[in-house]
Every structure is written in C-alpha cells, then in structure tokens.
Amino acid sequence: MPISHRKIEEGIVVEYSGELGHHEAKETMRYLENIIDLYAPRRLIFDLSKLTFMDSSGIAVVMCGYRNMRDIGASFFLKDVPPQPRKVLSAAGVDRIVRFTEGRVHNDEIAK
Amino acid sequence: MPISHRKIEEGIVVEYSGELGHHEAKETMRYLENIIDLYAPRRLIFDLSKLTFMDSSGIAVVMCGYRNMRDIGASFFLKDVPPQPRKVLSAAGVDRIVRFTEGRVHNDEIAK
C-alpha cells in the first residue's frame, strides 16, 4: 500500500503516494479511519505531495477523513496538493470545506 | 525534437531525451549525419543519459553514428546509457563495437 503515517508534535501525518482512484479508495478510507480510531489525534495532516493522480473517488476519501476528524472535534488538513487533484477537489467545492496547507507543517499555521 | 548538440573541447556532444523507437529513428539518424557533415568533429559523444526507452530501431541509429564517424577517421562514444537501452544494445553485440563512457567526458578518458 502506498500509504504510511508518522507522528509529529502537531498530530499525525498520513502520506499517500501514487495514483488514487476507485481501486485504491476503499483501503485508503479504512486506513484513515483506523488511524483516527487508534490515535484520536488532535490534528490529521493528509500529505498529498506524492499523489500523482486522483479522480472523484478521492473526494470521498478526503471527505471521510474530514468527517471522522470533525466528529471527534479535531482538525483535518490537506498538505501540498498537486494541481491535478486540486482541480478535482475544487470542482467538488472541497476547497471551501477542508483546509489546505503548503510546505512544512507548523504549529502556528495549523492552529489558525 | 528531443535532440540537441553542443561543442565541448573534446568534440561534439549530441544529447537525446525521451523515447527512441522507429517513429523517431529516421530524424535522429539525419540529425547525427548532419552534425558530422557540418563539423566533422574529432569525437562525437552521443549522450543517452536522458533516454527513457529504446528498441532495436536505436541500434541502427547508433551504428549509423558509429559508421559515419569511422568513415572520417574519428571516434564515436555512447555516454551514460541507462539499463534498458544497454540491454537492447548488448543483445545486438553493439557493446563489443562501440565504446561506452560514463559521467563527465574527459580528454584523457576518451583518448584511450
């Protein structure tokens, strides 16, 4: 699986690499849910800097992560989203709901 | 065209980037021939470091460059050949005829 996570001071970073379509969506959602159940992190940063392609299946994945974090009163961020997935997320208005961040994650930035 | 050349002290470097199949072969041969006609260089270094794929059409291209240089009593080198094209060239025994070189081209190395 092209997905992994690491703890940082600010919360948990989940990194996805490669292509994300319907074929990869279910397992990715399950991974995010498991991480949230296990750690109940204050912040989950979904790092998409190595995402090479995403279709609308990825919208459901992102919204799944967002809702699960919101339900425990915690925050969800998308980090370093490349142009192609960004266009897909924008078409669905996800950029008006979920917070995007770029570069190194700093406490002060994501605490805004 | 994904091909370009530059003069260096040791001769002419021709650099090819991208995939080289039958579709690209004729134009590439013509380019090499033109360079040789125009400059009659003492050495032609065919830099393949950016070659991402090559089939047997490339064998004819390499042999064309080699023969044209030999005919004017000059030397021909292949520089930084990646594994896939190297395997194709080896299958045809080209590595026993044409000289391969790696890294920066130095006068002393190619003068051997």
Place this chain on the structure above:
Amino acid sequence: MKSLNEMSIKFLSRSSNEAFARAAVAAFAAQTDPTLEELNDIKTAVSEGVTNAIIHAYPDIMGVIWIRVRIFDENKVEITIRDRGVGIEDVELAREPMFTTGGEERSGMGFTIMENFMTNFRVYSKKGKGTTIKMVKHISCKATGGGIH
C-alpha cells in the same frame, strides 16, 4: 468526418484495470501535443467514465468495457466509453452534481467532472441495455506547431 488517427481498447470491468485505461488513453492522446493540464483533464474524465462502468454498470458481474479514441483535425480528441451494463433510468437526474446511487464511497461528482473538464460531453443510456458516453476535448494549438508528429 474521417479521423486522422484512432484506437480502441476493450477490457474486463475489474477495478485493477482503471489505471491501465486512463494511461492508455493518455498515451494515445499525447500525440496531439496537449498541455499537461489538458492531458490531465482527459485522464481524469476517462477515469470517471471507466469507474462508473466498473461500479455502476456491472455491480455484480464481470462485464466488458470498450473505449474508442479518435483524433480529428484541429486537435480534437473524441473519447467514447461504452458498457453493456444496467443502464441509467433518468440520465438528467444522474448528471446532477452530488447525485449518486453509490453510497458513502461515491461523491456523485463523476458526471460533473467529465462535463467540466471536457469541451463536449454526452450520455446515451437505456435501462437494461447499457451506457455510452461520448466526450470531446479541444487541444490548444501551440506556437511551436501542434498536431500529430
């Protein structure tokens, strides 16, 4: 109108074939010398259409999916995706943004994305017979000269 170049592909409705289908169409369309954004738009639209055929057209069986790509003069790429699956009862409703019969796992944005990312987009469907989508992308002409090379 005669196409300048064309290809077709045919494959089983396995989700493991999604990556193949979008890569194959992108590799073919690349000869019109599109911008990276145009090529990504095509890849995304194809991924949506193929995913729909895999999950909606053939929900319980393994079916066959066809794609035809034709390149016309003036940098026009036409893509047709066809299945012989369950078909769509109400195409207008299905095309609404956020409409989905796929539950939590789907966003209902597939048709909206195909429509927005491509120049033209049409759906033909008949309940029980299958669905065909036809989409066209106009490729911008570059100063360096586009066209098939």
Place this chain on the structure above:
Amino acid sequence: MKSLNEMSIKFLSRSSNEAFARAAVAAFAAQTDPTLEELNDIKTAVSEGVTNAIIHAYPDIMGVIWIRVRIFDENKVEITIRDRGVGIEDVELAREPMFTTGGEERSGMGFTIMENFMTNFRVYSKKGKGTTIKMVKHISCKATGGGIH
C-alpha cells in the same frame, strides 16, 4: 485455461502509435507487480512486434494492428500481436539475427530481442494473409506477494 484478466487494443499502423501501444501494454502488465527489468523487457518486445507490423506488414497502406494481453495465474503474461498484412514467406529465415528486408534503417534484431527478452515466443505467418506473434513473460514472485492487487 481461463485468464485472470485481459484486455485488447486495436489501432492504425501509424508510427506515431508505437509509443501508445507499448505504454498501454506496460500499464496493463504492471498489475502483475513485475520488476522494472521485467516490465522493460515486455515494453521492448511489444515495441519490436508493433514496429514490425507498422513497417513490414503494411509497407504502403494504412492497416490495423491488434494486441491482446492476458494475465494467467502464477504471474504469466501472454501477449499476442496480430496484423493482416503481407505475411512472412520464410519465418525461420526472418527470425535469424541480423536478417532484415528493411535496409540500412533496420538492424534485423527485432525477432532476436523478442525471443531473448520473453520467456516463450512464437510466430505464425502466412504470405498474403498476415502475421501473429504470441509471447509469454513469466513474472518473478516477490516476497511481498505478487499477483493482481
């Protein structure tokens, strides 16, 4: 023997389609989780077969080329490339290393490379009817578990 997965592609014998054909087959074969070298071997062999159909099978006309790829258990990829072109009079002679009817521009190494880079390789041809080549590549099983995923 039933295949686990399969696809087929069909395209015009334009040399601009060579890159598409090898990319499409490689994208499909990738789901068997091959090593980079194995995938490159497949891509190279397909490029040789497709080039032969483009230049030798249809020397003066625009013809159609078919490729079928099937994946079988135990990581076996079978590739069939078919044309309805001029055919080969003497297959044994044609398969000799360095034999070519293509002149200075060809090396005559196409068949030799297909044979060396693939696990099995066969040629069926009939003068005036066309040529079919069938090749199989066995994909090494990885410790992490290969197969379709």
